[in-house]
Amino acid sequence: MTSLSASLVRGAVTSPFKHPGRADATLPTDRLTLPAAPAAPGPLAAYRRICGFPAPESGPLPLPYPHVLAFPLAMRLMAGRDFPLPVVGLVHTWIEITGHRPVQPGEALEPTVYAAELTAHRRGTEVTMVTEARVGGELVWESRSGYLSRHATKGGAGPKAGAGPKAEEAQAPALPAVAEWRLPGDLGRRYGAVSGDRNPIHLHPLTARLFGFPRAIAHGMWTVARCLAEADGGPDERAGELRTVRAEFRAPVLLPATVTYAADPAGNAFALRSGRGRVHLTGTVTRAL
Numbered sequence: 506m507t508s509l510s511a512s513l514v515r516g517a518v519t520s521p522f523k524h525p526g527r528a529d530a531t532l533p534t535d536r537l538t539l540p541a542a543p544a545a546p547g548p549l550a551a552y553r554r555i556c557g558f559p560a561p562e563s564g565p566l567p568l569p570y571p572h573v574l575a576f577p578l579a580m581r582l583m584a585g586r587d588f589p590l591p592v593v594g595l596v597h598t599w600i601e602i603t604g605h606r607p608v609q610p611g612e613a614l615e616p617t618v619y620a621a622e623l624t625a626h627r628r629g630t631e632v633t634m635v636t637e638a639r640v641g642g643e644l645v646w647e648s649r650s651g652y653l654s655r656h657a658t659k660g661g662a663g664p665k666a667g668a669g670p671k672a673e674e675a676q677a678p679a680l681p682a683v684a685e686w687r688l689p690g691d692l693g694r695r696y697g698a699v700s701g702d703r704n705p706i707h708l709h710p711l712t713a714r715l716f717g718f719p720r721a722i723a724h725g726m727w728t729v730a731r732c733l734a735e736a737d738g739g740p741d742e743r744a745g746e747l748r749t750v751r752a753e754f755r756a757p758v759l760l761p762a763t764v765t766y767a768a769d770p771a772g773n774a775f776a777l778r779s780g781r782g783r784v785h786l787t788g789t790v791t792r793a794l
Contacts, residue, residue, distance in 0.1 A: 557734035565607035575616035752788035
């Protein structure tokens with residue numbers, strides 16, 4: 506994961522020289538690809554443990570795992586000089602994942618990452634990053650992620666009327682509680698060691714305060730993975746059936762925390778919330794027939 510750490514440093518250095526919101530901004534056309542390789546057993550087992558996925562001797566990769574494998578590529582692309590948005594301050598706002606078929610750990614997976622589009626957002630500019638994973642040339646997995654660079658916009662940089670936190674929480678599905686999780690203060694450091702994503706906002710209260718957070722916050726991709734692990738149901742129920750997920754990141758989870766996983770009875774919609782009804786994440790899944 507050394508290359509990911511180097512990209513974080515490079516992104517911090519180049520960010521002050523970037524000016525989001527320029528009308529003539531363009532995205533790099535590069536497509537970055539990692540050599541095809543099977544998932545390393547040790548890191549995969551560690552990922553399963555920290556995210557709550559069952560750890561069978563054999564079984565498909567957890568649905569979000571290819572995103573972890575390819576994230577160093579995405580960071581390298583976004584930290585580049587020709588990428589128009591500063592990496593520092595980018596907010597992961599949503600993700601869509603499609604598993605076209607189950608991927609076995611021993612299969613040689615070849616991830617590719619590219620930037621697809623820039624779109625105006627009421628709070629700044631959003632970039633869509635695409636990740637594709639192939640086995641022997643066959644597209645077996647793909648994702649699309651939105652990352653928001655906040656800046657002043659014409660017509661006002663603030664949220665639309667009625668779109669504040671309370672309004673967003675009111676629009677979230679009123680799903681029944683299924684499980685309660687107590688998240689330790691070092692969760693960000695532990696997941697960062699597994700995923701390689703050692704962004705300072707996740708590691709320690711002191712480093713998180715440099716970016717405006719009172720405490721370290723949980724990784725968004727950990728919250729998605731933990732919810733999907735719960736939705737999977739375990740090896741004796743519906744494990745391995747998840748095929749797609751769409752998740753929206755609503756509010757950061759400050760660590761330590763106690764959060765509630767909620768889902769509809771069919772297990773097709775889910776949410777993560779904490780005290781006083783604060784919604785951190787909402788999502789939907791589909792399953793194989």
